[in-house]
Amino acid sequence: MSTRRTVGIASAVVGAASAGVAAATLAKRYAVGRIRLRPDLEASEPFGELHGRPVTLTTSDGVSIHAEVDGVEDAPLTVVLCHGYCLSLDSWHYQRRDLREDYRLVLWDQRCHGSSARAQGKDCTIERLGEDLALVLDELVPGPCVLVGHSMGGMTIMALAEQRPELFGDKIRGISLIATSAGKLAELTLGLPALVSKVVNVAIPTAVSVMRRSGALVDRGREAGTDLSFLALRLLGFGDSKNVSPTLVDFVESMIRATPSEVIADFYPALMSHDKLTALDVLNKVPTAIIVGERDWLTPLDHSRAIAAAVPTAQLTAVPDASHLVQLERPDTVNEALRDLLKRAERENL
Template sequence: MSDNDIVAARGRGSRAGWLAGLAGLTAVGAAAGVSVARSMRRRVTIDDPYRDEDFELLDADRSYVVTTADGVPLAVREVGPQDAPLTVVFAHGFCLRMGAFHFQRARLTDQWGDQVRMVFYDQRGHGQSGEAPAATYTVTQLGQDLESVLAVMAPKGPVVLVGHSMGGMTVLSHARQYPQQYPTRIVGAALIASAAEGISRSPLGEVLRNPALEAARFAVRYAPKTVHRTRGAAKSVIAPILRAASYGDEKISPSVVAFSEEMMHGTPIATLVEFLHALEVHDETAGLETLKKVPTLIVCRDRDLLTSKEYSQAMAAALPKAELVIVPGAGHLVQLEQPEVVDDALVQFVERATPSKLVALTRRVRERVRRG
């Protein structure tokens, strides 16, 4: 056998190994999804209150592109007056996009009126934002991306940060890396269904601990064309777990379920695999030291199977200015499943975290809405 034949054979063997890794990871994801699903009693309701809901509402808002320090374009949307006394910036979670805050955008726009400007963006590799080198798919980089968004969209004035799941880790990463901005610019932070360190103890850990994940990461980095041809594997790698754990055991709107699954299925496999690893190894507990300086809201579900309430309780215990809200009966996507609870908590939290002048104005707006 010639040297060229040996090289070709090795190449075929490596490619087969990568594909086997993806197949193995898919099998593990499916098995873990089944085990999670067995612990839930989710019922999709026939009477769908959101049948006619426009879940693309954010696309009609003012749009911008913020380019990160390493050149990745981030899709950004803005609603509310540009000269509002307060800016609230939302960071979404893993395998989602800014639309995950659909109900918050709809309700809080009316609730806050012209007193608050809201900024939403897609994390790198998600939604309409650009993909990036695989090595940059880290929680540390997400904190730096958030700083890029803040520098362009909110260079002045008080800011409240809101993060769901991986977005909460983004907030913690930002707090660790830019502590000087707390509480001078960042006056409050809300962490929804999140965790300060690796989530290997959740059912997701069944995937994270599998050697096939490392094989898939290797394929993503060194055989991207091969992985692209198996793009459909993205759905079966993690979707069974996310789908089963996203919602609780209450009746769920099929339109909301379809919307969240569309976000998950639209996530590129490179983004999915690399950030899976990032979620396993991240440790942003140092960010909690910074958040001690500001009021903090922590929201979780009592039986969240991805980021259990123990993670939230540990964060709350470390933060003297924290308020812990445990939502019964909801799943990991609590802001989509029980938006009223989350919205009310955010309204009250912003009043607590912002200057007294804004508190008074916000309360008057809310009273007018109630009377109307």
């Protein structure tokens, strides 16, 4: 084959590929553009603008933890809110807005997230998060409290239950576990067909390794791919994605993008190896509310059912058409369940 012909074929292939990429990019932008043109009921919601009294705590391994104390200082109960993987304390926006008038609130950024400091990779474990939560309780919660955890935050509470069971029924008067799991996350299918899910699960460890080695480069790519991230988050994070507020999706995406790739990679093995099913019996000492979206692909309904089976005294609320970010997607339903839990905890406190 002549050099000229080879170059011509190569040019045609590159041209076709470029055209395909361009077409995909235009389609993606068109889809996002259409979504953003729809009425947005949350467009004026002050996401990330609610604040309390800032506090900095230092863990036993020297990591600075950012926390905020909000609400009614002399309330009979303190509500401690533990956020999820790749999020921050701002992910409790609607719960803070609703509960701050009646309760004392403590919100905190888990290590390596939000405004808390980075830790070494070896210290990015669920066990360490449990120790950090114990520090938050020792330093910022002088009286009885209710713990609320979303996703990884729920795992943090489970780690505390394993480490400090004596706190439950004494200082800790109630628990809410939202969209979380007691283990076996490595078996998730993400709603994909079995073969596709198997391929994805094989590819993820390689992707995590790349994120750990080349975090800065990956982060630049994440920044450039905001339209694709918007669509992916809208699909995976929100069950009723057709009606979810674009402003809310942007808000969550900003928290995720603010989490460095190295942090995502450092915590991934801890999440996949998490197994705290045997620690859950401790929760039978206190009123417990389990809340999950019925369309949660990341911590599916079956995982919450498994927790409920291990904690037969718990109340399970499955929210129709909601997904992993149920506390943001269906705040009224979640807040109603939390207020019911708080009332039960208050009765226990009398």
